[in-house]
Amino acid sequence: MDHSADAHRTDLMTITRFVLNEQSKHPESRGDFTILLSHIVLGCKFVCSAVNKAGLAKLIGLAGETNVQGEEQKKLDVLSNEVFIKALVSSGRTCILVSEEDEEATFVEPSKRGKYAVVFDPLDGSSNIDCGVSIGTIFGIYVLKHLQEPTLDDVLQPGKNMLAAGYCMYGSSCTLVLSTGNGVNGFTLDPSLGEFILTHPDIKIPRKGKIYSVNEGNAKNWDSPTAKYVENCKFPKDGSSPKSLRYIGSMVADVHRTLLYGGVFLYPADKKSPNGKLRVLYEVFPMSFLMEQAGGQSFTGKGRALDLVPKKIHERSPIFLGSYDDVEEIKGLYAAEENKLV
Ligand SMILES: O=P(O)(O)OC[C@H]1O[C@](O)(COP(=O)(O)O)[C@@H](O)[C@@H]1O
Ligand SMILES: [Mg+2]
Numbered sequence: 001m002d003h004s005a006d007a008h009r010t011d012l013m014t015i016t017r018f019v020l021n022e023q024s025k026h027p028e029s030r031g032d033f034t035i036l037l038s039h040i041v042l043g044c045k046f047v048c049s050a051v052n053k054a055g056l057a058k059l060i061g062l063a064g065e066t067n068v069q070g071e072e073q074k075k076l077d078v079l080s081n082e083v084f085i086k087a088l089v090s091s092g093r094t095c096i097l098v099s100e101e102d103e104e105a106t107f108v109e110p111s112k113r114g115k116y117a118v119v120f121d122p123l124d125g126s127s128n129i130d131c132g133v134s135i136g137t138i139f140g141i142y143v144l145k146h147l148q149e150p151t152l153d154d155v156l157q158p159g160k161n162m163l164a165a166g167y168c169m170y171g172s173s174c175t176l177v178l179s180t181g182n183g184v185n186g187f188t189l190d191p192s193l194g195e196f197i198l199t200h201p202d203i204k205i206p207r208k209g210k211i212y213s214v215n216e217g218n219a220k221n222w223d224s225p226t227a228k229y230v231e232n233c234k235f236p237k238d239g240s241s242p243k244s245l246r247y248i249g250s251m252v253a254d255v256h257r258t259l260l261y262g263g264v265f266l267y268p269a270d271k272k273s274p275n276g277k278l279r280v281l282y283e284v285f286p287m288s289f290l291m292e293q294a295g296g297q298s299f300t301g302k303g304r305a306l307d308l309v310p311k312k313i314h315e316r317s318p319i320f321l322g323s324y325d326d327v328e329e330i331k332g333l334y335a336a337e338e339n340k341l342v
């Protein structure tokens, strides 16, 4: 019997092996981060399985509750939130948890505490659940500033202070993309092994892309730089080909495509929502961290997204992220507008 194909599979780089390899480069490390990450990975596998069974298990539909931002919660939102809270607390490595679905931050009881704060969107893109379109989980990890007396200041830190960030996309395959501040790597869940396997090592976003991604239904309320940028995408003045429009409406899926194919994803401010829609701590920061680590940029319309210092845990910000040159063009349009005003 030929076992060579099976034997070959034992060479696979699982996410656990990958993180243990990284850990071995830091002899002082006691493995706390590896343990925390293994609990996040477990949460992702659990949610992936629930998403796959959503229709069968009658999980589709509203849970009948409204979350802190006045949005109707889906059953899967509620379930995913519970899954991640339990996984993170039981890791014994967390102290503060901020979830999109909870009004207040959770302070883990002292006997179960560790040194990390985790901010997360347990289920991103929930309007896409009922039609089976890709959704995801987004997370960011900080190390506590005040180990003895943790406070909200420990999570109200600029995104550039994050230790790690990532997302898991529940799509045609289940893909986990992670950065610990040393590049970006993508892992795909092999359902037969129940393991995330390194499939996208050292992801680099193309310097310039051919795709823009935005909810154009909001165009009548955009500011002038956003409107000009989108106009340039469709009718380039330099004779180049117009960009293609792709918009899924799940940040995880739109950002994942942007990371792999290049281009820009934007959720700008508009007259109705002067701070945009997306949340700084658990949407804007983790995705900006990944973009910069992959060689792209992330801009708020005023400055570098990762320099923001949030004052509230559910604060929002406009966001333009993606290929370096494309974001540079957007920055130029905002700078020109600024100069007109002074
Ligand atoms: O429907 P809109 O206004 O285009 O907004 C889409 C955006 O809203 C979100 O769905 C918000 O995330 P949640 O589903 O976690 O609330 C993003 O994933 C997405 O980028
Ligand atoms: Mg979201």
Ligand SMILES: [Mg+2]
Pocket: 100, 121, 122, 123, 124, 125, 126
């Ligand atoms: Mg969400």
